[in-house]
Amino acid sequence: MSNDPAVLARRNHELTILNQVAEALNRSNQLDQALQTVLELVAELLGLHTGWVWLLRDDQTTHYLAAAYHLPPVLCHPQALEDDCYCLERFRDDDLERAANISVIRCSRLRHVPQGTAEVRFHSSIPLMAHGRKLGVFNVASPDWCELSAADLRLLHTVGDLLSMAIERTRLFERSLSLGAVEERNRIAREIHDTLAQGLTAVLLQLETADALFEVGATERGRAKIHQALQWTRYNLDEARRSVLDLRAAPLEGRSLVEALATLNHEHDPFNLELQTIGALQPLPLRIEVGLLRIVQEALNNVRQHAQASQVVIEYHATPSQIEICVHDNGCGFDPTLAKPQHFGLIGMNERTRLLGGSLEIKSTLGAGTEVCIAVPLGS
Numbered sequence: 311m312s313n314d315p316a317v318l319a320r321r322n323h324e325l326t327i328l329n330q331v332a333e334a335l336n337r338s339n340q341l342d343q344a345l346q347t348v349l350e351l352v353a354e355l356l357g358l359h360t361g362w363v364w365l366l367r368d369d370q371t372t373h374y375l376a377a378a379y380h381l382p383p384v385l386c387h388p389q390a391l392e393d394d395c396y397c398l399e400r401f402r403d404d405d406l407e408r409a410a411n412i413s414v415i416r417c418s419r420l421r422h423v424p425q426g427t428a429e430v431r432f433h434s435s436i437p438l439m440a441h442g443r444k445l446g447v448f449n450v451a452s453p454d455w456c457e458l459s460a461a462d463l464r465l466l467h468t469v470g471d472l473l474s475m476a477i478e479r480t481r482l483f484e485r486s487l488s489l490g491a492v493e494e495r496n497r498i499a500r501e502i503h504d505t506l507a508q509g510l511t512a513v514l515l516q517l518e519t520a521d522a523l524f525e526v527g528a529t530e531r532g533r534a535k536i537h538q539a540l541q542w543t544r545y546n547l548d549e550a551r552r553s554v555l556d557l558r559a560a561p562l563e564g565r566s567l568v569e570a571l572a573t574l575n576h577e578h579d580p581f582n583l584e585l586q587t588i589g590a591l592q593p594l595p596l597r598i599e600v601g602l603l604r605i606v607q608e609a610l611n612n613v614r615q616h617a618q619a620s621q622v623v624i625e626y627h628a629t630p631s632q633i634e635i636c637v638h639d640n641g642c643g644f645d646p647t648l649a650k651p652q653h654f655g656l657i658g659m660n661e662r663t664r665l666l667g668g669s670l671e672i673k674s675t676l677g678a679g680t681e682v683c684i685a686v687p688l689g690s
Contacts, residue, residue, distance in 0.1 A: 324465050327355045331469055335476040344476045345377035348448075352469060353379055356462065358450045365438075365446035365477070376446065434463065436470035440478040448473060509546035512615055513539050541578045566590075567599040571624055574610055581619045581639070583610075589628035598686055601666045602635055608659050609637040609682045617641025617680060629688075636683040643674045659684075 334347040349361040360380040367374065438445040448470050520535035562570050568590045575583035594602075606624065613619050619641030627634045656672075659682075663670040668686035 341480040349379035361450040436466045438474045440474045513542045581622045584623045587626040592628035613639045634685045640679045643676045
């Protein structure tokens, strides 16, 4: 390593620039803000006049001005922003592998413009790449006739690498937000089915039965069914209010999963609910607790509507590596080979289990009840 004071001073200056650029990029997940920050820092720290960033669109053929700092007036014209140029052509043709000086003689944006360029006579172009994919071009310019030195170009190439990583990171962040919105819509759809749709189906079944009983003169039995429908309607109203609150807060309402499972037996349920636990004190991530609670709620809704059971047992077994929950009922059971493959309740349970990285198994025999078991891995 050289002990030349000038060399050491320059290296310290370069490290200062890279450190400030990295810190600025780490502070923001907004692409336009990150680009603008880097332009201003590089222009200030390298004593340059202006800078701008072209980014390629997804088609990899068209581009747009993503950020600019002290842009010359002539380049602010819309036509100038849409036209292609020498450095972008080189970049798309894989002929711009590292930072390079582009003189006014070759720059198609400046070549025939005697005024309005703020006396910018050349610019340096830095390719932006991520995982072999072209992102765009980062340009800096100066009114001086002299070109940037090889050392400055190396530094700018490193800045370009940092900027490329920031661009890729912010785009991944935006995609994750978009994916999160899709998952949230799916979650709301599951919430509606798990609560309102299931409950309203139960109300409809009770009213249809009551209507049939009234037609054959079984008035008292018909009134009993209407009374049950009223109970289900009140319950569904509570569930509707709870679902709205769940969109704003955790459905566990501050309880642990075990505590929430213990409250799932409603007074109008036709069965008794027993909860057996092993490892109830094992802490669980909130998303796993919420997902498992919804799966068990769906399993109990299926018992209410189809099983004709008098007893349901929830077995809860948690270890540091896995949690397993099984819901057993002593109901009429069903033939799994004849079950409707598109039954939305089963779809929702399978989807929730998949999102938790777990497995779902349903066992049933006609006349011998049904068992639903969910296993979800824990830890890293």
